[in-house]
Amino acid sequence: MTFSAVIVAAGASLRAGPGVPKPWRDLGGRPVLDWSARALAAAGVRQLVVVTTADRIGAAQALLSGLPGLVVVEGGATRSLSVRAGLAALDGPPEEPVLVHDAARPFLSGEVIGRVLDALATADGALAALPVADSLRRGEDHVTGSVDREGLWRAQTPQAFRRHALVRAFDAWSGPEPTDEAAVMTATGARIALVRGDPRLFKLTWTEDFEMAESLARPAREVRMGQGIDAHRWGPGDGVWLCGVRIPHDAALVGHSDADAGLHALTDALLGAIGEGDIGQHFPPTDPRWKAEPSATFLAHAGALVGARGGRILSLDLTLVCERPKVAPHREAMRASVAAILGIDPGRVSIKATTTEGMGYTGRQEGLLAQALAAVELPAA
Template sequence: VHDAARPFLSGEVIGRVLEALATADGALAALPVADSLRRGEDHVTGSVDREGLWRAQTPQAFRRQALLRAFDAWSGPEPTDEAAVMAAVGARIALVRGDPRLFKLTWPEDFEMAESLARPAREVRMGQGIDAHRWGPGDGVWLCGVRIPHDAALVGHSDADAGLHALTDALLGAIGEGDVGQHFPPSDLRWKGEPSATFLAHAGALVGARGGRILSLDLTLVCERPKVSPHREAMRMSVATILGIDVSRVSIKATTTEGMGYTGRQEGLLAQAVAAVELPSA
């Protein structure tokens, strides 16, 4: 007999109560009382010796016909459990080791604890993405799904959105799924001119298929121009919309190299991203 209000029942506890029936008329799972006991209402009026006291749980085990006869003979108020009914007819009830996880769902905080226990074990994984594109002729650049007017464009097979490419690689890296080139090879003409939002949405869908969720994304754009700050919030919202996450989980920053290197000479733009993803533990 088991109480459905105790959902975390293990096969080991069932086995122990059944085994105890070999030498007893019944058996119930129980835990010795570990807390000090006090008697009182709004203040302490006395103590209760906890020696020999047990917290009764379920499951409880009995032979079916004996339990039915005991119920037929019961004449008192509603019993608290089947063990009380059997004990009333003189049955010997064995105590076997229960399980702390067999707590009874009674108060609101019990349900909060149960939800925590029912949640599968999770782990956080990190991924990194780096992408760079050279500047070429054009009148605008796509960054994080936002078109920014500019006197040049980034050159690439797709729309050359280095920000979204770096974020895509960061998510793929966090779940061990390679890089954007493996999923959308430049040799495949299907992806020529493709909006990079397609790539990022694909990576997000793979995270979801693993039972995961995106905790945070942090992107840094390295370039002398264009200025990123006027477009930062639009970029954050674009990334959040593509992935279906709250914008608070998206960080986008920009920096320069003070004229040094290929970004400083305005030959190209560099994007670096880090992703934190929560997944079920392997």
């Protein structure tokens, strides 16, 4: 079914607090108006008319450039005058369905659009609505009575009508400013169907509404875990690199790079959390480019891959297993080093050390073992 749509975005937004009007406030990184306009475009709208204030016409045209049949017009002093201006800008068959939608209801879905359009097959109009679930009370600063909620609905938008019928209804309207188009049509005796709305299709009215909307605008996230293990043997030397910190010692760890087992384990933990293999795949030990390379390069690379996936590092937990050197005196410097390499808060980095009380290769001081866990938050798959 082809249809056109009018988005009303010309209000003053007085109740929403200081700042730009609601349709132009940022929501999830883009203006509120953009959300419903693109939802209508995705649903197959033939012509889209946006009604806004005179000073925002150019901005709306730039924001929504490329959307089907886009027309931007100036609104009136009231909502009904703005709707009428939008209807006047439409072309196409007079009987074509037209949806009227509030820009301040950004979370419009294709399912709701489909339901109101389908309802026109057996009704003169349709509006998305939800049954009132809360108990209702009368009063000002105290309760003076109750209201029976049976048969009461919370009207939402979009509301759907045949264009010529809605235009005629507005021409015949002689009452006070109507609350919505359904009220105008009902006054003509039209039958308006109630179809299931969406709780997420609430109207942004008060300042606190934007806080709730922002939480809905954020994409779904999930937490993934990764593990990293690395070990290097001891060899001749006078110091060891651990977590990007050089510690004076009577031996050195042997490896192709700087043999920083702590950073290697952390790198593998991050790569594991995002399913990107291991450090050897990204930095093969057979490649001469990585000879004596600071291991900070490897960890920074893993952190960048997390960022490229839209992720963030929640926490890192590293355990170093060795008899010597003592890690405790250098723990805070190590945490700061790891945090600086990855650009995260040091509070997200935990570094611990333990011994094996003389047992195994770490106990015999033949080598050092590092074990790491990483928790990463990523967009849900």
